[in-house]
Amino acid sequence: MVRVITGTTLKRNDPVTVPSTTTLKSVLEDGRIDYANARIHLDGSPLSAGDLNKTFADFGITEGTCFLLNVVKADNAA
Amino acid sequence: MSKIAVAGNAVVVTSKMSLEDIKTLEKYRPSALKLMGGENGKEELFRVMSTKGMGEIDSCGAAFGQCTHDEAKNACITLVFDKVEGDLKEVIADKLGAAKTKLDQIEETVPAVLAEVKAERAAIMDGIEFVGSVTAAEEPNAAE
Numbered sequence: 001m002v003r004v005i006t007g008t009t010l011k012r013n014d015p016v017t018v019p020s021t022t023t024l025k026s027v028l029e030d031g032r033i034d035y036a037n038a039r040i041h042l043d044g045s046p047l048s049a050g051d052l053n054k055t056f057a058d059f060g061i062t063e064g065t066c067f068l069l070n071v072v073k074a075d076n077a078a
Numbered sequence: 079m080s081k082i083a084v085a086g087n088a089v090v091v092t093s094k095m096s097l098e099d100i101k102t103l104e105k106y107r108p109s110a111l112k113l114m115g116g117e118n119g120k121e122e123l124f125r126v127m128s129t130k131g132m133g134e135i136d137s138c139g140a141a142f143g144q145c146t147h148d149e150a151k152n153a154c155i156t157l158v159f160d161k162v163e164g165d166l167k168e169v170i171a172d173k174l175g176a177a178k179t180k181l182d183q184i185e186e187t188v189p190a191v192l193a194e195v196k197a198e199r200a201a202i203m204d205g206i207e208f209v210g211s212v213t214a215a216e217e218p219n220a221a222e
Contacts, residue, residue: 001135001138001141014122016122017125017138017139018141019134020134021129021131021134022129
């Protein structure tokens with residue numbers, strides 16, 4: 001079982017416990033996290049296209065706590 | 079109370095609840111499958127849920143994906159404990175002991191909640207009325 005903390009850089013949701021065979025996308029959808037307009041990071045690493053349909057077990061996460069965060073892409077001010 | 083059985087390297091954790099009961103509670107009373115604690119009782123300590131596959135269990139929660147093949151159809155999780163060093167019983171007690179205790183606590187409260195859910199559902203179904211059915215004698219073209 002994996003304890004997943006979802007959220008954004010500004011706000012973290014309460015942890016949710018899910019089986020490691022759960023896809024990242026389903027956790028984001030259940031947590032109502034918008035993954036369309038931002039970069040999703042899993043434990044600090046940015047994810048690529050198609051990664052959201054993989055399970056936590058596919059990433060080697062089968063127990064413990066992990067962070068699945070929505071990081072908005074923004075240009076730095078000139 | 080849940081049971082843990084060992085056959086070779088396979089360890090089966092069988093719940094007193096059926097898989098159907100767990101799915102019913104997930105749908106109508108998901109809070110009944112959670113053990114809360116911590117400060118102000120707001121921290122989720124353990125959670126029971128349904129899943130697909132063999133299932134998983136650890137100190138955070140239990141996900142049941144299968145059921146026993148007898149009439150009881152109790153929810154069960156099958157794990158494989160290979161490459162175990164030392165006494166298998168002690169290893170199982172270390173890894174699953176805390177989870178089993180929390181699972182048993184949830185199982186104690188489930189029957190009352192299930193009875194409540196079933197009563198509510200029966201009351202809702204009693205309130206559903208079929209109207210607008212037409213008998214053969216009432217059919218508009220019956221006399222023609």
